[in-house]
Amino acid sequence: MQSLSRALTVLAELNREDRAYGVTELAVTVGLHKSTVHRILATFCTHGLAAQVDDHRYTAQDGLAALRRTPDRRPAPEHSLTELGTRLGRLVVMAKPLPKTTGLVLQVTDVAAEAGSGARVGAVRPGHAVSLRWSALGRAYLSALPVEQVTGSADLLDALQRIRASGFAHNARPVASLPRMVAVPVRAPDGSCAGALGAELIQPGSVDEVRRVVSVLRSGV
Known part of the structure; x- marks a missing residue:
């Protein structure tokens, strides 16, 4: 029972x-060895109780309710997201920050794709953590936050400045569970950043494709 108590x-x-919590921070707080905490967190991730985010940090997911969730009971995507997936004929993803984590943690909230498009919807599911610094969704989101709230390397800050100028972000290679994507920020009614909306980028080197996808995404926000 000791292992259960620790978990x-x-x-x-x-x-x-x-x-998000770092492994070392959790180990110090609960008084356990770092390797023990790491194994516990890995188990939590397997069962949907936690997710790994940037820099080897972890965040809680839906708690014990995640164990009761099945794909058939998962909330359906918003109608507008389904329409975007149909228009583009590819995977479309919405990502939003967890409560009280503006600028820190982003996760997938909705996924849609046109039926028969061949998009691997099952590989990206609601609840998946989103890399803020490496994914198109994360960078689109960061670019829309107040400049003073965003810290990082000079390369990241330069990239965010270019995204602000162009209005979209893209990554030419997969990031974790996310495929190659192009993404735009999503604004709340008060003008604040509410998340990011992205679509799979089938031809990452095609400027025409990026422009077309960005145009459709913007029509959805």
Whole structure:
């Protein structure tokens, strides 16, 4: 029962705040060895209780409710997202920040694709963590935050400046569960950044494709 007690202690700490935790931080807080905490977190990720984000940090997912979820009971994508998937004939993904984690954690909230398009929808599911610094979704989201809220390397800040000028972000290679994508920021009614909307980029070197996809995505936001 000692191992169960340790796991529950880590789970409770991981759910204490809506933010990402480092393995070392959790180990120090709960008084366990770093390798023990790492194994516990890996198990949580396998069962949907946690997700790994940037820089080897982890964030809580849907808690014990995730164990009760089945694909048939998963909430359906918004109608507008389904329409975008149909128009583009490819995977379309919406990502939003977790509560109280503006600028820190982003996760997939909705996924859609045209039936028969061949898009691997199952590879990207609601709840998946999104890399803020490497994925098109993450960078589109960061680009729309107030400049003073975003920190990072000079290369990242330069990239975000270019995204602000162009209005979209793209990555030419897959990032974790996400395929090659182009993405645009999503604004809330008050003008703040509410997330990012992206679509699979089938021809990453095609400027015409990027322009067409961006045009369709913007019509959805």
